[in-house]
Amino acid sequence: MSEDLKIIDEVTGSDYKWGFVSNIEADTAPKGLNEDTIRFISAKKNEPQWMLDYRLKAFNQWKKMEEPSWAHVNYPKIDFQDIIYYSAPKPKKTLNSLDELDPEVKATFDKLGISLEEQKRLSGVAVDAVIDSVSVKTTFRDELAKLGIIFCSFSEAVREHPELVKKYMGSVVPYTDNFYAALNSAVFSDGSFCYIPKGVRCPMELSTYFRINSAGTGQFERTLIIADEGAYTSYLEGCTAPQRDENQLHAAVVEIYAHKDAQVKYSTVQNWYPGDKNGKGGVYNFVTKRGLCAGERAKISWTQVETGSAITWKYPSVILKGDHSIGEFYSVAVTNNMQQADTGTKMIHIGKNTSSTIISKGISGGKSNNSYRGLVRIGKNALNARNFSQCDSLLLGDRCGAHTFPYIECSNPTAKVEHEATTSKVGEDQIFYCNQRGISTEDAVGLIVNGYCKEVFNQLPMEFAVEAQKLLAVSLEGSVG
Amino acid sequence: MLSIKNLKANIEDKEILKGLNLEINPGEVHAIMGPNGSGKSTLASVLAGRDEYDVTGGEVVFKGEDILELSPEDRARKGIFLAFQYPIEIPGVSNANFMKTAVNEVRKSKGLAPLDSKEFLKLMREKMQLVQVDKTMTQRSVNEGFSGGEKKRNEIFQMAMLEPELGILDETDSGLDIDALRIVSDGVNALRDGKRSFIVITHYQRLLDYIVPDFVHVLYKGRIVKSGTKELALELEEKGYDWIKEEVEI
Numbered sequence: 006m007s008e009d010l011k012i013i014d015e016v017t018g019s020d021y022k023w024g025f026v027s028n029i030e031a032d033t034a035p036k037g038l039n040e041d042t043i044r045f046i047s048a049k050k051n052e053p054q055w056m057l058d059y060r061l062k063a064f065n066q067w068k069k070m071e072e073p074s075w076a077h078v079n080y081p082k083i084d085f086q087d088i089i090y091y092s093a094p095k096p097k098k099t100l101n102s103l104d105e106l107d108p109e110v111k112a113t114f115d116k117l118g119i120s121l122e123e124q125k126r127l128s129g130v131a132v133d134a135v136i137d138s139v140s141v142k143t144t145f146r147d148e149l150a151k152l153g154i155i156f157c158s159f160s161e162a163v164r165e166h167p168e169l170v171k172k173y174m175g176s177v178v179p180y181t182d183n184f185y186a187a188l189n190s191a192v193f194s195d196g197s198f199c200y201i202p203k204g205v206r207c208p209m210e211l212s213t214y215f216r217i218n219s220a221g222t223g224q225f226e227r228t229l230i231i232a233d234e235g236a237y238t239s240y241l242e243g244c245t246a247p248q249r250d251e252n253q254l255h256a257a258v259v260e261i262y263a264h265k266d267a268q269v270k271y272s273t274v275q276n277w278y279p280g281d282k283n284g285k286g287g288v289y290n291f292v293t294k295r296g297l298c299a300g301e302r303a304k305i306s307w308t309q310v311e312t313g314s315a316i317t318w319k320y321p322s323v324i325l326k327g328d329h330s331i332g333e334f335y336s337v338a339v340t341n342n343m344q345q346a347d348t349g350t351k352m353i354h355i356g357k358n359t360s361s362t363i364i365s366k367g368i369s370g371g372k373s374n375n376s377y378r379g380l381v382r383i384g385k386n387a388l389n390a391r392n393f394s395q396c397d398s399l400l401l402g403d404r405c406g407a408h409t410f411p412y413i414e415c416s417n418p419t420a421k422v423e424h425e426a427t428t429s430k431v432g433e434d435q436i437f438y439c440n441q442r443g444i445s446t447e448d449a450v451g452l453i454v455n456g457y458c459k460e461v462f463n464q465l466p467m468e469f470a471v472e473a474q475k476l477l478a479v480s481l482e483g484s485v486g
Numbered sequence: 487m488l489s490i491k492n493l494k495a496n497i498e499d500k501e502i503l504k505g506l507n508l509e510i511n512p513g514e515v516h517a518i519m520g521p522n523g524s525g526k527s528t529l530a531s532v533l534a535g536r537d538e539y540d541v542t543g544g545e546v547v548f549k550g551e552d553i554l555e556l557s558p559e560d561r562a563r564k565g566i567f568l569a570f571q572y573p574i575e576i577p578g579v580s581n582a583n584f585m586k587t588a589v590n591e592v593r594k595s596k597g598l599a600p601l602d603s604k605e606f607l608k609l610m611r612e613k614m615q616l617v618q619v620d621k622t623m624t625q626r627s628v629n630e631g632f633s634g635g636e637k638k639r640n641e642i643f644q645m646a647m648l649e650p651e652l653g654i655l656d657e658t659d660s661g662l663d664i665d666a667l668r669i670v671s672d673g674v675n676a677l678r679d680g681k682r683s684f685i686v687i688t689h690y691q692r693l694l695d696y697i698v699p700d701f702v703h704v705l706y707k708g709r710i711v712k713s714g715t716k717e718l719a720l721e722l723e724e725k726g727y728d729w730i731k732e733e734v735e736i
């Protein structure tokens with residue numbers, strides 16, 4: 006192995022930096038999944054009957070479904086009876102200010118570098134912080150309320166805005182959709198809810214930090230974002246998780262509903278625990294994210310930076326139903342060590358003059374496997390639909406894999422679909438060139454990789470882009486020098 | 487400042503440098519000429535520390551220190567700069583960002599504080615003038631989509647930014663138009679301060695009209711087979727390499 010390869014190996018073979026476990030008294034359901042578990046969860050959350058009924062229907066559906074196996078990933082069979090489906094930090098009392106926040110929780114945030122004060126003071130970002138399964142604190146709520154914007158935890162929305170939840174929940178991702186969506190619909194713990202009324206432009210980035218906490222706890226987040234006619238919002242989701250040994254299942258559902266002329270930009274930085282160098286531990290991240298451009302000229306953009314998880318199975322998609330609606334997917338997926346990612350998007354063109362853009366950048370190091378899987382479907386009525394896809398793979402070293410599975414289904418001859426794909430290696434030439442300018446190999450790899458991802462980072466809100474670049478550098482950083 | 491003794495180097499088990507000797511004092515400009523494939527770029531790469539080349543013998547002492555065991559970045563930080571014959575593209579990384587990283591790495595190795603954005607911009611503006619590089623070029627990705635001549639000019643711009651003690655120019659003149667050749671040469675000459683040394687690899691005497699060398703060497707089959715002053719370049723221009731080859735083969 007040449008020196009460069011060795012260094013790349015060390016660089017990409019780094020252990021997760023942000024593993025720590027915080028000690029918050031958990032309120033936990035017994036292991037396993039049956040109707041009682043679901044009733045327990047629902048009762049814990051003081052849910053109305055209709056919500057419990059929905060969960061139970063989803064559960065019955067799930068029992069009939071099979072775990073999907075088509076993704077290009079490998080993992081031992083999950084024992085769904087060996088998982089804890091609910092765990093919540095004990096609510097002490099309602100908080101009037103951040104000072105009242107559980108010091109443990111606060112310390113956790115501090116370690117993550119996302120202390121709420123900082124967020125509040127510096128960036129004007131409203132943060133709905135989720136530790137494990139229950140929302141701990143929401144800020145800026147009042148300011149948003151003045152504009153009629155609802156931004157709260159999902160459980161709260163179930164209680165306070167049942168009409169909205171009933172109307173929209175499952176309208177984009179029905180519980181019948183797939184195995185994990187059904188599971189989520191049955192046992193979802195909490196998440197965020199967001200409603201932007203007609204014509205309102207949300208003046209700040211809405212943001213949620215998720216985090217897996219108690220040992221052996223599955224995380225079943227549920228997020229619902231509704232942008233009414235002409236509304237605009239940009240939503241950020243980011244996470245890092247503590248280091249632990251047993252695998253953790255994460256099956257989130259995110260639904261976005263965009264009415265006529267509405268725009269939603271959803272950005273994610275995902276940094277769940279990826280497991281150690283040998284592939285031990287790590288989060289299984291099986292996520293269903295989908296947006297519906299229901300009305301004319303609606304626009305939904307997904308931007309994701311995926312660096313974590315042992316296994317990622319995730320295809321943020323857009324259904325382009327409204328005429329002239331637009332769907333975008335910008336993705337950076339990094340895999341290292343033994344990580345496996347099968348990620349991509351689906352753009353379903355139904356309306357006329359709809360257009361979609363897919364920019365995917367996969368980066369694989371170590372012995373990891375990184376697959377892009379994308380579907381572009383042009384329905385028979387989707388006159389003049391347009392799609393442009395660019396799927397690039399970058400290999401660091403020679404023991405990793407990159408795969409591209411583009412599926413194109415076109416039922417309308419007026420459609421124009423373009424697909425470009427490249428695979429490249431971080432060249433020894435590029436590294437040597439950097440070295441010759443005094444830049445170490447580790448920094449060179451960071452520089453080259455960040456340059457490679459630029460098109461995607463450009464889509465992220467400013468402060469998030471900086472964070473993402475740091476995260477990338479950290480994920481690729483090792484014990485070198 | 488640089489002393490190369492009996493340097494031998496292989497690539498893929500093929501011996502390219504076969505016992506090369508060269509002494510360079512501070513402030514001197516040494517031109518190296520020689521037929522294609524004689525090992526000029528190999529010498530440049532070996533001096534810069536490229537890992538594909540196996541040094542099988544000899545020594546290279548730079549400022550009193552044997553550098554053959556040093557990593558390429560350490561050599562760069564100690565003041566060896568290589569202007570590549572074929573500069574490399576780094577998509578998505580702006581020239582400015584690349585240079586800022588490089589300049590600050592070099593500063594760090596010297597125990598200097600990194601330049602902040604303002605100081606860096608000031609330095610960059612100053613050096614941009616030197617080789618008449620414009621702003622758009624510093625904002626574009628490193629060498630990506632640059633014309634051949636722009637790439638070469640960018641190399642000299644980078645050299646000006648990094649202020650090395652030894653600049654190795656590998657065919658920097660090839661691909662430059664007549665005006666650019668003058669601009670680049672003026673840039674190099676501006677960096678000649680009596681202490682900084684240069685190795686100028688070229689095929690054409692014309693460059694040496696602008697960058698006047700103290701010595702001219704002919705590299706042939708991995709050895710320096712003839713050395714002289716700038717008149718040697720004129721002679722080569724006129725007669726080609728055959729007479730030298732003949733001398734060597736005897």
Ligand SMILES: Nc1ncnc2c1ncn2[C@@H]1O[C@H](COP(=O)(O)OP(=O)(O)OP(=O)(O)O)[C@@H](O)[C@H]1O
Binds near residue numbers: 524526
């Ligand atoms: N990677 C390689 N594998 C095999 N042979 C190589 C490799 N790189 C260089 N060589 C050989 O080494 C010899 C010297 O090459 P080098 O590039 O140093 O020549 P040069 O003097 O710079 O030539 P030019 O004037 O054409 O630039 C050539 O015969 C070349 O083919």
Ligand SMILES: [Mg+2]
Binds near residue numbers: 527571657
């Ligand atoms: Mg050459």
